[in-house]
Ligand SMILES: Nc1ncnc2c1ncn2[C@@H]1O[C@H](COP(=O)(O)OP(=O)(O)O)[C@@H](O)[C@H]1O
């Protein structure tokens with residue numbers, strides 16, 4: 001059984017003549033441990049698809065199965081719980097809760113998962129170390145650079161031990177050196193922990209790292225190639 | 229390749245999503261300090277509202293309390309026991325031949341501080357050149373001091389000594405009408421039981437000024453023994469007067485007296501049964517307090533709801549993020565409710581605390597209203613108000629704070645749970 005399997009995903013925005021088919025029949029299987037990039041022009045449906053895979057948004061029709069479970073059946077609250085247990089997110093920017101320090105941001109999700117205080121702080125510190133931010137735990141988001149903030153988001157996503165990490169344009173707000181360093185880290189995490197990563201990005205730097213590259217066009221999968 | 233091992237707790241399939249109180253409190257506090265200006269402005273509004281409300285309550289408590297005290301302690305006492313019919317017509321014929329059971333019941337009651345016997349009878353006072361209508365009161369001079377303040381109203385001369393059965397203390401207006409000086413003789417005439425007129429000569433020992441017209445214009449106070457002998461009452465009296473330890477206990481003592489004296493021929497009345505005017509003032513001030521309370525709550529409520537909605541809109545993206553991360557609706561709701569509660573609690577505590585300090589200061593010093601004293605004294609009101617804090621006020625304020633926090637918190641909190649994370653995160 002594939003980790004993720006979608007069938008005929010449809011999503012239409014707007015009504016009548018100005019409606020946009022953001023997703024137009026997407027069928028996709030993702031296996032555990034993949035390092036997948038959704039590429040394509042702006043407006044091609046990358047974010048919409050990613051949000052469906054992460055149970056953030058609901059399709060108009062079609063199904064998404066993760067671990068064989070269909071989240072569309074679930075209530076809003078249950079979907080939040082589903083995300084908490086299965087999905088890690090790294091967004092383009094403003095990933096962090098502003099009033100919490102780096103380690104508190106990481107520990108926040110662990111607390112939601114029910115972990116005791118000492119354990120979650122220890123785990124947060126370990127993951128901050130892992131993303132190269134050992135010693136930055138006490139800093140608030142506004143005391144961290146954009147790249148450091150993205151790393152904290154990565155640490156938070158991975159600390160929760162999700163099945164899938166979804167990253168929407170994670171490098172878009174970073175300079176190229178910082179972006180390269182972040183990507184090195186993500187590739188390494190994929191290889192050392194066998195965590196499944198799915199990106200939405202039109203950044204060539206991200207696309208060049210893809211182990212599987214899907215080109216989106218007008219809400220459809222235009223091409224799907226697995227490298228090396 | 230090493231797996232990222234899931235933490236034990238994280239995979240408790242049915243473990244409820246939780247945040248600790250500490251986390252909620254921390255988030256609330258830090259988010260409130262995030263926009264310090266707005267928080268401080270809201271706090272000022274809260275402190276002023278809760279503070280002035282509290283102080284107004286303690287002021288009201290103070291002046292109503294002193295008003296009741298003044299009425300009760302000037303002359304009437306908290307409770308009076310009479311023979312049947314006396315309350316109706318005030319006739320001396322309806323006197324109690326034996327006050328023993330009433331005195332015994334009063335002395336046995338744990339909330340009765342003191343009790344005294346009196347004889348009330350109306351009559352006429354004459355000197356060679358003038359006459360005045362009077363109410364003669366026969367009192368137990370020493371015991372009376374622990375029941376009412378009457379002895380303290382003497383401004384000229386002295387209060388009656390025990391055994392001074394030929395002396396009288398006159399209300400100041402009575403004395404002026406009669407142009408009576410200390411030591412002068414006054415002939416007082418009244419009807420004894422049965423209707424026979426009876427006159428007696430008394431010497432003026434003192435003149436009293438209470439500030440209360442009914443007393444200053446009518447009272448002629450003699451000893452109980454003098455009145456009993458004069459009117460041939462034996463050991464009888466018309467009235468037993470009770471002083472209760474606290475206004476709040478008037479009703480319970482009243483009920484117990486009714487119980488005790490049940491089946492015997494007595495009538496019992498509370499001070500406000502006789503003069504409902506003051507009780508009406510107390511009640512109407514209760515009504516206006518609730519009215520003002522409602523206004524304050526509504527104004528403060530609007531202010532806080534506004535503040536919390538601003539906080540919500542400002543952080544829409546962040547709430548969307550939290551939801552994306554797996555925060556449940558309950559947690560989002562609790563987060564905003566906590567924030568409101570912390571804000572209102574701080575403002576409420578400061579307001580209440582400030583008012584409590586003011587009350588403590590002015591409770592000792594008093595607020596002087598001498599300028600208005602002329603019109604106030606007839607209402608048994610002291611020209612100097614001493615605000616009083618009590619448990620009732622504290623409970624009032626606590627309840628107001630709690631209700632305000634809940635009412636103001638619920639709406640924004642509920643709105644937070646309605647956010648769509650995808651839409652929310654589109655916002656910057
Ligand atoms: N909330 C929305 N309301 C209306 N149109 C939307 C909304 N979200 C996305 N779209 C439209 O759906 C299409 C796909 O958008 P998106 O998935 O964000 O593309 P991408 O991430 O590839 O840039 C675009 O045409 C976009 O304008």
Ligand SMILES: [Mg+2]
Nearest residue numbers: 046047048200
């Ligand atoms: Mg996008």
